[in-house]
Each structure stands twice: as C-alpha cells, then as structure tokens.
Amino acid sequence: MPKKIIRDSIPRNAIRMGLCVQVLLILLILSAINYISFNYYWRADFSRNHRFSLADQTKRALQSLNQRAKIYVVTSPTTRATESSLYQDLRNLLKELQLTAKGNLSVEFVDPTRDPIRARTLQTRLKYGDNENLVILEYNGESQFVKMAEFGSFDFSPVSAGRPPRLVAFRGEQILTDAIISLLSPGRHKVFFLVDDGEPEVSGPNSQLSTVVDYAARQNVAIEPLRLGALNAIPAEADAVVIVAPRFDVSAENIEKLRKYWDQGGNLMVLLDPTIRTPVLNKFISSLGILPEDDRVIRSVPAGFKTNIDRAVRGRFLPKAEPSKRLIGATAYFPGNTQSLTLQPQTSATNHLQLRPIVQAEEGFWGERDYNRNFENGLQYDATRDIGYPVVIAASAERDGLKDERVDVQSAKLVVVGNSEFAMNRWLGGTNATAANLDFILGCLNWLIDRGNLASIVPKSPTYFYLNLTNAQLREVAFNTIVAIPGAVAFIGLLVWLRRRK
Known part of the structure; x- marks a missing residue:
C-alpha cells in the first residue's frame, strides 16, 4: 500500500x-x-497629417541639451480664456518632447486655482505677472517665457455670432523649439543685410524679406540693415553679412571691406539676381572659389506642336554640404531667373578652401548662355557652349574649417545662390513647391553663425482639414446612414430567413 x-x-x-x-x-x-x-x-505616427511627429530640428535641439531642462505650464485646464482649447494639444506635445529628450527634460503643470502656494512660489522666483497663462522654459540658469495664446492661431469671426473663437492651427512645436534654441545659444546673434546698392529692405511694411526676419528672430538671430558705405569696416558684432539681389553693382570700396571681413574669419551669404549685371561682386565671389556663370538655368517642356521654356528651377539638396544635408528628400524651388555656379578647384587649393555644391538642378535643366535670343524656332542644348548636367545652383566655401561638425572652429564661410527670388515672402509659403525654401535659408544662416547642428527643417504648424458639405450632400449622407444601409442589411436578413423557412 x-x-x-x-x-x-x-x-x-x-x-x-x-x-x-x-x-x-x-x-x-x-x-x-x-x-x-x-x-x-x-514609436510611429499614423495620424493623417503626422501632427504628433516631431520635426528633425526639434529632435536635434533636444539632443543638444547637455543638462536637464525644465518646462513649467502655468495655467488651469478649467480657465475660460481662449487659449484653454490648446491645453490638450500642448499636453500631448510635451509628452512627445519628454520621450525624445530621454531624461533631459522635465515638465510640471502648475494650476494656480488648485495649487496657489506652488504657483505663488514659482511666480516669486521667476518674477512674472498675475493671471498669466504661461509656458516657462528653464535651462542653464536662463529662462524663456511664452504666453499660451501664442501657441495657437485662432479665427475670431465666429465671435460676432456668439460662438467661441475657432482654433485654426497649433504652433506649439515651432515656438517651443525656437525657445529651446534660444536657451542653447543665449547670446543673440546678429546678421547684417546690406542695403547700399538697392537691395530689398529688411524692415517696414513693404519688406519682401519680413518672413525670413521673423523666423530668424524666433531662433535668436537679429537681422539688421547695414549701410556699409557710411562705415569704415563691417561691425565687429556681425556674425554674418548677407547680400540679396543688389540693383547696382557693389562698389570697390565696399568689396574691399567685405574682403577684409572675410580675411578676419567673417561669414558671407550672397543671393544673386541674374537680371542685374554685377561684375565687381562676381569677381569677388569668383576669387573665393565660386564662379557665377553668365547664363540662365532652363529646360524645355514639350507642349503639343511646340516647346515651352520652364524657368522655374527645381533642384535637389546634396548630402555633403552642411546647410543641406538634413534637407535630403525635400525639393528646392527657384522661381524667376536663375544662373548656374561653377566651383573652381584651383582657387580652392590656393586659398585652402573647401568647396561644396549645396543644390543641384534636376536632370533636364541646363545653363543656357544664349538666353537673349528668340526661341521661336526651338530650344536646344548646345554642348559646346551651354552648362550641362549637373547644374549647380547653390554652393558653399569654407576656409580653415574642419569636416567634423562636433568640433567648433571659427572659420570663414560663404554661401552663394544663383537666385534671389526664392527668398522673398511670396515664395516662403507652405505649399509643397516652396516648403523647403525657408528651411534652406535658415539652415544656411545657422551654419554661417556656427549653429550647423541646428540647420535642419523648421517645425511647421499642422494643417487642419475640414469637410465642407452642401445641404444636398448632408441629406444624402443622412439617407444612406439612416435608411439605405440599415435597409440593405434588413433586406439581406429577410432573404436569409426566407431561404431557411423553405
């Protein structure tokens, strides 16, 4: 047992x-x-307009944090203010920022109505006013204050009908990224735009460059006009000097000042207008290794029994140049007239320059030298005279620089673009054709002032899609959902029931 x-x-x-x-x-x-x-x-974002995806520039700014940053959101979710509709979007954005920062970012929501002691302590330390809905960023002893209302664009037209304002776009990522960049580079950078020779004004109601100025200011870059003829030299505080579409050639005296500035490690950016002859300026640029060609970048487009000329140049960003390597995949768009550039290796070797193409025209474009002739009899590329593929539209030159972007060495830098029209306000919109223009300009400025690690795509405001239906369409939708679809299901069920009875 x-x-x-x-x-x-x-x-x-x-x-x-x-x-x-x-x-x-x-x-x-x-x-x-x-x-x-x-x-x-x-993580993956499957939303229609990728509203929860962070832009590359945001990620790089967060990766540049070498110590813990803090964000305080001082507001109440029950407030009756207009910006209360931004609360949930802001909360989602801050969650994404925290995940990307990997421990280098802390977020605290301070509700003045539920926790008045904490709100008063924070107000005493950071010294801000009462009854303000704020987002406060702290990093390395510096602070940035952003009003909640700035995070959204509102349509106030419904207010006249007694309805609340309608949120059109949430701009939180863009504003927070700009604030983080400002904290990473607390000293305000100064970039001077020459206005001696008929260049566009950078300020005033009629300025064609106001979009560039506004976006640069958000990244802690102050753009100011410079009348070089009234000065003996370029100001010492200039981080870069930009020349945009001069109506007249630059004087020899000003060229000498620019050369001295370059020799002392200065940074230059030149946006050329091919319709204006500037031999003195072109000679100066050529001496730095980049030759502006006397041509027009065009391509022929078959249109039935005739051939049209396409002057709106589309190009691709090249990976080896610092201002453009994070724009790979985007399309460069240059409206109006564009001239090509030729890199001169012999000048590069003599002056210890590193020359790199930044933008190259798409295949099919060429540099037409005989651009003043009548094209009624046809348009054809002449291999003996014209500039063939690849056609360089933008290029950079760097003297005494290092190839490793992790090492910050003061070096003279130059960016030349064979087009200036693309930088004007009307070509810096959000369409697919022009979306990269602003990113390209700001990327060049960031590289010139030694912030190449932030020279990437600027965060864009997400677009909201609205479905506008007529009364007839609404009636059709109602009929289909209430009558047609349920009726079809009931009819099929009736058929099945009858077959089983038989």
Missing part, C-alpha cells in the same frame, strides 16, 4: 514543480518583454 502511494505522489510533485517552473518562466519572459519595451521602444 505505501509503495502505491509513493508511485502516485511522484507524478503529482512533478506536475507541481513543472507548473511552478512554467509560472516562473512566464513571469521571467513577461518581465524581459516589459523591460525591453520600456527601454527599447519604437
């Missing part, structure tokens, strides 16, 4: 041990899965 008990107990103990081992293995596997998913996760 005892032997039988022993034989029966052995399998039971084995089963118990097996179950314990299985439970332990399952717990171990679940713990391992939980650890891996918590530390090595992958």
